[in-house]
Amino acid sequence: MAFLAFTDLTKRFPGVLALDGVSFAVERGSCHALMGENGAGKSTLGKILAGVYTADTGAIQLDGQRIQPANPLAARHLGIAMVHQELAFCPNLTVAENLCLGDFPRRFGFVNRARMRERARAMLAEIEAALDVDTPMSQLSTAQEQMVQIAAALGSGARIIVMDEPTSSLSVAESEHLFTLLAQLRQRGLTVIYVSHRMEEIFRLCDAVTVLRDGRHVATQPISATNHDALIHQMVGREVVALTPRHLEREPGEEVLRVEHLASPGKFEGISFALRRGEVLGFAGLVGAGRSEIAQAIFGLDPRATGRVFVRGKELPLGDVNAALAAGLGLLPEDRKRLGLVLSMNCRENTSLATLPMLTRLGFVRRRAEQALARKYADRLRVKTPSLETGIAGLSGGNQQKVALAKWLARQCGILIVDEPTRGVDVGAKAEIHTLLDELACQGLALLVISSELPEVMNLSRRLLVLRAGRISGDLPRHEFTQPGILRLMAGVAAPPA
Numbered sequence: 001m002a003f004l005a006f007t008d009l010t011k012r013f014p015g016v017l018a019l020d021g022v023s024f025a026v027e028r029g030s031c032h033a034l035m036g037e038n039g040a041g042k043s044t045l046g047k048i049l050a051g052v053y054t055a056d057t058g059a060i061q062l063d064g065q066r067i068q069p070a071n072p073l074a075a076r077h078l079g080i081a082m083v084h085q086e087l088a089f090c091p092n093l094t095v096a097e098n099l100c101l102g103d104f105p106r107r108f109g110f111v112n113r114a115r116m117r118e119r120a121r122a123m124l125a126e127i128e129a130a131l132d133v134d135t136p137m138s139q140l141s142t143a144q145e146q147m148v149q150i151a152a153a154l155g156s157g158a159r160i161i162v163m164d165e166p167t168s169s170l171s172v173a174e175s176e177h178l179f180t181l182l183a184q185l186r187q188r189g190l191t192v193i194y195v196s197h198r199m200e201e202i203f204r205l206c207d208a209v210t211v212l213r214d215g216r217h218v219a220t221q222p223i224s225a226t227n228h229d230a231l232i233h234q235m236v237g238r239e240v241v242a243l244t245p246r247h248l249e250r251e252p253g254e255e256v257l258r259v260e261h262l263a264s265p266g267k268f269e270g271i272s273f274a275l276r277r278g279e280v281l282g283f284a285g286l287v288g289a290g291r292s293e294i295a296q297a298i299f300g301l302d303p304r305a306t307g308r309v310f311v312r313g314k315e316l317p318l319g320d321v322n323a324a325l326a327a328g329l330g331l332l333p334e335d336r337k338r339l340g341l342v343l344s345m346n347c348r349e350n351t352s353l354a355t356l357p358m359l360t361r362l363g364f365v366r367r368r369a370e371q372a373l374a375r376k377y378a379d380r381l382r383v384k385t386p387s388l389e390t391g392i393a394g395l396s397g398g399n400q401q402k403v404a405l406a407k408w409l410a411r412q413c414g415i416l417i418v419d420e421p422t423r424g425v426d427v428g429a430k431a432e433i434h435t436l437l438d439e440l441a442c443q444g445l446a447l448l449v450i451s452s453e454l455p456e457v458m459n460l461s462r463r464l465l466v467l468r469a470g471r472i473s474g475d476l477p478r479h480e481f482t483q484p485g486i487l488r489l490m491a492g493v494a495a496p497p498a
Contacts, residue, residue, distance in 0.1 A: 001064050003028035003191060004160065009058035011044055013394060016386055017215050018044040021058070024210045024220040031182065031192040033202045033223070036212035036235050037428050039384045039396040042195045045212070046162040049193070050082035051075035062160075073102065081158035083149050083166050089137045096120035096133035099152050123155035124148075127181055141288065146170060150178070154185070161185075164195045165397075168423050172286070179205060197425065199228050211235055236428040245280070245434075247441035248462060248478070253277030256446045257415050259298065262307035267293040268470035271307070275415070275446045280437070282461030283450040286490050289467040291450045292334050295417045298448075299331040300324040311415065330354070330413035332405055334420045334450075340404035341392050348374040348388040350403050354411040377406035382432060398425040405433070409440075416440065419450040434460060454483055468492050 002025035011019040019041045026032045034042045047053045049060065051069035060067050062078065069075035072082075089098050096117045105115035120133040129147045137145065146166065153161050167175040182192060182205060194206055202209060203223060211218040211234040218234045256277050263269040268290035275281050283291040297305035300321040309316040311327040324331075333339035341350050351374040352359055359370050374388050381402040385395055392400060401423070408416055421437065422430040437460060441447055451457040457464065458481050466474035466489040474489040 002026065002061075003063060005061045006045070007059045007061070009045065009048065009060070010056050011041075011048060011053060012056055016394070019048075019055070019058075020215040022212065022215070022217045023058075024217055026191060026193060027208070028191055029186060029189050030207040031186060031194055031205050033206040033209035034193055034195045034212070035197070035202065035209060035231060036218075037398070039214075039399060040212040040235070041215040042212055043164055043396065046082055046164055046193060046195060049075070049160070050080055050162055052082070076156050076158070079157065079159035080162070081153035081156045081160070082162040082164065083146075083153050084164055089145060089148070091138035092136065094134050094136055095124075095131055095140070095148055098137055098148065099123050099133070099155065119155075123151045126154055127151050128177065147174070150181075159189070160191045160193070162193045162195070165197070166194075167196070167198065167201065175201075197430070199231065202231075203228075213237060232428075243435070245438040245441070245460060247278060247280060247438055250278060250442065252279040252462070253444060256312055257298075257448075258308075258310040260308040260310075262294065262297060262305060262309065264293060264297055264302050264305045267302075268297075268467075270471055273465055273472070273475070275448060277414075277446050278441050278444050279463070280441050280447045280449055280461050282457040282464045283448065283467060284454060284457050284464055284486055284490060285467035288469075289490070290470040291467055292419050293470075294467075295331060295419055295448065295450060296333075298324070299329055299417060301331075325354075325411075328414035329417070330408035330411060330415070331417045332408055332419060332421065334423065336397075336401055336404045336423075340407075341400060343393040344391075346389045346391050347378065347383065347385050347395070347403055350392050351377055351388075351406045351410055354407050373410050374406075377410055378403075380409075381406055381436065382429075398429045401425055402429070402433070405436075413445070415446045415448070417448045417450075420452065421449065422451070422453070422456065430456075454486060458483070458486070466490055 004026040007023050009019050009022045022041065022045065034045065036042050044053060048055050051072045051074050054070065067078055069078055069080065090101065099120040100116045105112040105119060117133050124131055124133065127147065127150055129151060131144060131148065150166065166178060170178060186192065196202060206223050208220065208222050209226065209231065210220040211231065213235060254277055255274050257275040260272050262271040271294055285291050293302065296302055298309055300319055300323060303319040305318045309318065311329065316327055317323050337343060342353065348370060352370045355373065356365065359366050359373065371388065378385065378388060383402045384399050392403060418437065422433050425433065437447060437449065449457060449460050462478055464476045464481060464486065465472055466476065466486055468490055473492065
């Protein structure tokens with residue numbers, strides 16, 4: 001008898017059939033991969049198991065007993081925890097308060113803060129995360145938030161843990177640490193359902209893989225019985241081919257962005273570079289190297305930034321987002337839910353957010369023009385949504401990313417900064433976004449692309465700036481791109497002698 005079994009699981013949302021009769025089994029103590037395109041139903045299935053959603057029909061059996069957790073606390077009592085792809089914390093509370101949220105240690109009816117801190121430190125120590133438990137969550141990086149969420153899941157004493165894109169915000173070193181931790185947990189008998197789009201992780205960590213497509217079960221098989229190409233075909237139902245970007249065949253145009261001696265206390269310093277029309281400039285570096293912080297400073301989001309930024313020869317005042325927008329800059333941020341989208345709005349409203357002044361007449365939004373604009377970019381980016389009026393919070397992570405990108409395409413920016421363009425996006429959607437960025441460069445847009453995935457930023461870019469500890473450690477033309485060389489620059493390791 002299987003340790004964990006899903007039978008004919010079905011889940012509907014308004015206008016969407018998220019899961020359609022899904023059945024498969026997971027063995028005790030295994031690491032079981034769950035793969036599929038964005039919108040395939042992976043996260044929905046994990047949330048049903050973790051008590052976030054309730055299935056409409058079907059059954060879940062754990063150790064031969066039927067279970068139906070009505071909420072995350074009920075799932076926790078069953079020994080089930082989930083590390084969500086989109087991080088959900090109370091930013092105004094400390095690390096310790098978030099780790100103990102819902103189960104505060106008490107003494108005489110009051111929260112026992114000493115015991116709470118002690119418990120939080122023990123939870124972080126289990127995953128060897130060196131964080132101050134009194135730090136407010138709002139001051140942590142995305143990678144640190146991810147580690148806190150993993151600590152919270154493991155600290156609940158789970159015997160089954162669902163990990164939804166757990167390495168999407170982690171550096172190479174942090175990912176390696178997580179992989180070591182997973183190996184230790186499996187030795188203790190923990191069962192892991194591992195949702196990821198990263199093939200190398202799946203083949204390294206997992207014993208078996210289940211593929212979903214459009215809410216339906218496609219296949220469940222041992223990882224040893226499949227390969228990369230077979231999985232991609234099962235996921236997308238079509239062949240996905242990585243192509244050399246076409247913008248590399250064209251000479252870039254005139255200089256449109258120049259940055260001179262840009263600095264921000266404690267973040268980065270001495271940043272100087274230029275960007276030309278039709279060029280894709282990549283930023284590579286470890287988490288904390290300053291990539292996103294530099295992008296935010298250029299866009300006017302850092303009031304402490306110093307230095308000079310020129311757009312088409314005209315100096316741009318620092319710390320002024322409106323001036324950056326007027327100069328034709330756009331920024332797709334790393335954290336789409338917190339900074340890139342308004343989750344209470346629908347797809348149409350999010351797409352038109354940056355374009356509202358152009359869609360307004362006498363103080364009113366021209367609804368027909370707004371609708372046409374949103375439809376144009378939803379079709380162009382192949383956004384999977386029941387309608388443009390669907391709430392953005394109800395879409396999969398990949399489709400949310402497409403809408404966040406559509407917002408800036410609709411504004412027709414001349415310079416677009418794209419931070420982690422395919423974070424949490426499946427292999428099919430990733431290829432589509434890569435093709436789109438290539439098309440934009442061919443059309444004359446200047447693109448600054450930041451990515452933690454080295455193969456991605458190497459493939460997309462004509463030129464690469466490598467950052468380390470807030471400084472530029474390398475400025476490489478495409479013919480000098482090599483993974484070992486770039487990694488050495490990122491880590492500050494000297495090249496081996498010839």
